[in-house]
Amino acid sequence: MSNDDVLVVTHPLAPASENHVDALLEILSAITSVALVTTNLSAESEMRESHEVLEISDRAVGDSIPVAALRFVLNQLRMCRTIAKRDESIVLFFGATSYLLPIAFAKLLGRTVVLEPRGDVPLTLRLQWEQRVPNPIARFLAGLVWGLERVGYRVSDAIITYTPSMAAQLDLEGYDHKLYPNGARYVDTDRFSPKTPFEERDRVVGFLGRLDEEKNVRTLASAAAALPDDITFRFIGDGPLREALEHELSEEIATGDVEFTGWVDHEDVPRELSSLQLLVLPSQPTEGLPTVILESLACGTPVLATPVSGVPDVVRKGETGFLLHNTTRQEINTSIQQILSRECLLTISKQGREVAETTYSIDGAVNRYERILRSISVPETS
Numbered sequence: 001m002s003n004d005d006v007l008v009v010t011h012p013l014a015p016a017s018e019n020h021v022d023a024l025l026e027i028l029s030a031i032t033s034v035a036l037v038t039t040n041l042s043a044e045s046e047m048r049e050s051h052e053v054l055e056i057s058d059r060a061v062g063d064s065i066p067v068a069a070l071r072f073v074l075n076q077l078r079m080c081r082t083i084a085k086r087d088e089s090i091v092l093f094f095g096a097t098s099y100l101l102p103i104a105f106a107k108l109l110g111r112t113v114v115l116e117p118r119g120d121v122p123l124t125l126r127l128q129w130e131q132r133v134p135n136p137i138a139r140f141l142a143g144l145v146w147g148l149e150r151v152g153y154r155v156s157d158a159i160i161t162y163t164p165s166m167a168a169q170l171d172l173e174g175y176d177h178k179l180y181p182n183g184a185r186y187v188d189t190d191r192f193s194p195k196t197p198f199e200e201r202d203r204v205v206g207f208l209g210r211l212d213e214e215k216n217v218r219t220l221a222s223a224a225a226a227l228p229d230d231i232t233f234r235f236i237g238d239g240p241l242r243e244a245l246e247h248e249l250s251e252e253i254a255t256g257d258v259e260f261t262g263w264v265d266h267e268d269v270p271r272e273l274s275s276l277q278l279l280v281l282p283s284q285p286t287e288g289l290p291t292v293i294l295e296s297l298a299c300g301t302p303v304l305a306t307p308v309s310g311v312p313d314v315v316r317k318g319e320t321g322f323l324l325h326n327t328t329r330q331e332i333n334t335s336i337q338q339i340l341s342r343e344c345l346l347t348i349s350k351q352g353r354e355v356a357e358t359t360y361s362i363d364g365a366v367n368r369y370e371r372i373l374r375s376i377s378v379p380e381t382s
Helices: 015-029 065-085 100-108 121-129 135-155 164-169 173-178 217-225 242-248 250-255 266-273 291-298 329-340 345-358 362-377
Strands: 006-012 034-039 052-057 090-094 112-116 158-160 204-208 232-236 258-262 278-281 303-305 321-323
Touching: 006 015, 006 065, 015 034, 015 090, 015 291, 015 362, 034 065, 052 065, 065 100, 090 100, 090 362, 100 112, 100 135, 112 135, 112 362, 121 135, 158 173, 158 362, 204 217, 204 266, 217 232, 217 242, 217 258, 217 329, 242 250, 242 258, 250 258, 266 291, 278 291, 278 329, 291 303, 291 345, 303 329
Parallel strands: 006 034, 006 090, 034 052, 090 112, 112 158, 204 232, 204 278, 232 258, 278 303, 303 321
Antiparallel strands: none
């Protein structure tokens, strides 16, 4: 391929988002030179040491919608100024798919513009805004963001999604001529490996992630409370719903049937995942492909997840995990009990680990992106 350099542009980064960005930078760095344009990167972020980082602002999104809207516009103008000063031929907008001003500006400068969504941004924002403003207003604002994204997709030169199912979920199949639907990231299969052999694990089922509305943890908590006494449910992580859930499940916590670990450092995640017989993720379709799914498979832990976005391409029923088509309390509860009674769980554990090693290793990801960048960089012929 050509030696085209890549400038990666992201939206303001929360700590939970840094791993996604760092994974992409690691993949691209193995192929070509790469730099990052971002906002609100934590002072402790290792990306500052390992990659060239251009931080256009140290402010987060903001607590109020008007403040967030103002910073949304200002950050786009700052991105335009930064892009103009750079000479990378490819500008990749990672997650920042609604940042239409810098997308259009990069096109005007003759750069190759690539959009890589991380999930359903309009839906994510709508769910957040519905907690703060009347639903019609939240839907209207989310619709504006959706419109910006659609224009961005139209003017871009290429679109990358993690998996084909994610592309279908985001309704991107109309862009087949410039769609690359197999850009899934990687998992460090050396660090994420079974720390406890599957056959030696207790009957512990768990959730790992942010405890918020998007993850559907309220219903999950209700299902966990109704599990038999011989099954322990463990919530691994923190978030705005933690206090309410701990109050709701106080009796189950007292008896040891439900556990809350609180925030867990990323270096401790392999150990936590390796303590589970099943990871449960009844999420809404806001994420493209939750990193924890790849990490769980690498640790030999089967996954029970809703078939949203890119999930069905990775969580294959009876092979690497199970799909949850109904997220009612009873369905989650019943599915957990039925899965734990299966004799094939050890086989599924081994198959999940094998898929992580063969398909979602760093080498596999580098090969995928090298093919994508080679295709994107080929000059058009008249």
